[in-house]
Amino acid sequence: MSEANVPKIPKGAFRIVLELASPRPRIDQVLLDELRRQNLNIDLRALSRAKLKELFKNKRVRIKGQAAVPSSSLAKGTTYVDILGYGAAEGGDDDAEDQG
Numbered sequence: 001m002s003e004a005n006v007p008k009i010p011k012g013a014f015r016i017v018l019e020l021a022s023p024r025p026r027i028d029q030v031l032l033d034e035l036r037r038q039n040l041n042i043d044l045r046a047l048s049r050a051k052l053k054e055l056f057k058n059k060r061v062r063i064k065g066q067a068a069v070p071s072s073s074l075a076k077g078t079t080y081v082d083i084l085g086y087g088a089a090e091g092g093d094d095d096a097e098d099q100g
Contacts, residue, residue: 007064007080014041014086018079028052028070031061031081044086060084 009015016034024030032052035044052061052070059067062082 007082010062010065010082010084012087013062013082013084014044016044016081016083018074018081020074020076020079023076024074026070027061027063027068027072027074027079027081028056030074041086044083055083 016031016038018030018034020030032047032049035041035047035052038045047055055061056068056070060083061068062084063072063079068081
């Protein structure tokens with residue numbers, strides 16, 4: 001896969017890359033599992049199911065710049081998910097600090 005196909009990370013967003021060997025019925029379940037496995041963002045690692053639901057409701061979970069819904073299915077392959085307001089993990093934006 002070429003870098004030309006990788007969407008740009010929005011300013012102040014944390015990106016998680018989902019690599020799926022088979023399709024999955026719901027993004028919310030997969031995303032919560034992957035957030036709990038990653039070690040780059042402690043706040044997202046400790047995220048509750050209720051808080052994740054709130055992020056979806058407030059349109060802060062994005063795929064290709066579009067707001068995702070919890071019940072969206074995921075295709076096999078690579079999906080880039082951006083979570084707005086949690087800053088970039090690697091060389092992140094200083095103005096994207098968690099404020100509470």
